[in-house]
Amino acid sequence: MVMPIQDVMTTKNMWIFMKPFSLELWLTIFMASIFVGISIGILELRASHSNPEFQGPLRRQLSIMLWVPISMVVFPERRMVVNKWSKFVLLVWLVLSFILFQCYTAKLTSMLISVDDEPQHFFNKLERPYIAGYRNGSFVKDFLVEELKFSESRLMAYTTIDEYQKALSKGSRNGGVDAIFDELPYVNFLLLKYGSKYTKVGPIAKTSAFGFKKSGYDELPSISPQSPSLKAPSFIGLFIITGVATIFGLVCSEISRRFSGRLSSNRLESRVLSIVEMSVAGDSPIAEN
Known part of the structure; x- marks a missing residue:
């Protein structure tokens, strides 16, 4: 996503x-x-x-x-x-x-x-009706509806990466979308071209496309905000x-x-003993006075 x-x-x-x-x-x-x-x-x-x-x-x-x-x-x-x-x-x-x-x-x-939330949970945090986009003719639509339980009324189809970018820049309030769902090669190409404005969030769902087997979610290789604190x-x-x-x-x-x-203390004691010995011997400055 x-x-x-x-x-x-x-x-x-x-x-x-x-x-x-x-x-x-x-x-x-x-x-x-x-x-x-x-x-x-x-x-x-x-x-x-x-x-x-x-x-x-x-x-x-x-x-x-x-x-x-x-x-x-x-x-x-x-x-x-x-x-x-x-x-x-x-x-x-x-x-x-x-x-x-x-x-x-x-x-x-x-x-x-x-973000590592499932898409539906994540969109609930936006506190507004969400619209999601997908690539026209892709199996992604069926996956969103059947697996993730998205409503078809909140899905919009696009054909090119540039259309993705325009829809994301507008946002759902201006006739665009809040997020784009697509296969990783297309997602990576979108980020490569417009990466400074967008980010990849959420879990990665494996499907039969591009040689992957459908097996639910795998976490992204990064530390997520919902993971336990240190x-x-x-x-x-x-x-x-x-x-x-x-x-x-x-x-x-x-x-x-x-x-x-x-x-x-030892040095002081040695000094005192030295003075006493000199006094006894008559060599002390005190004795001379």
Whole structure:
């Protein structure tokens, strides 16, 4: 089935931008963002030279922690972290965000340009009387009437590809049609010639024409808007890697901080002992005075 792109878009709802991901996946991303933000905040506060971005009242610190994971995805060039372990956690988070963004874009794009409903269900979404066209003398008319239960009063016959284009451009309100049904070679030729205005939607019905056997519907090789949204289990491996990397960064930062503290303490102790020994030996600047 071939339809004008703008008519395909009218079947979409205003919340379609939320549909590429399921609710559980959106919630998982939100929770992961909070976890990463708090972890980065802790790492930055533990830094030897505390990051001024994370200083101030508790309310401001919490807002910065929640904002950092989002802002670094949108503005990666900003340098909001100084701790090397914060940068490590942030790098893993950005990789996760990039993969999720690519999957979201691909899913949303396919939802906007493809439909997998059966024709009758699809036309019902147009909220207006529909007219469908077919090639004159083709078996397609019988198929539409007998198999898809179309009313003959809503079918119009055409002879050439140019007539298809004119009928589609007019639309049913102006004496044209809402969609064209034909065999794949003719459909592909129509799209090849006028592809910028029209798109192929819906399932493909196999018939005896061109060597095909009638066997109902086969799905188009694309992701459809009626297929299930992407779910959290599809990305569970990425979230586990992000969680492990974040915990690893926190642990390594704590070990590094304690080791540095002990090293500084040992150096101070050695310095004090050295001064005491020099004083006892009479070589201390204090003793000379």
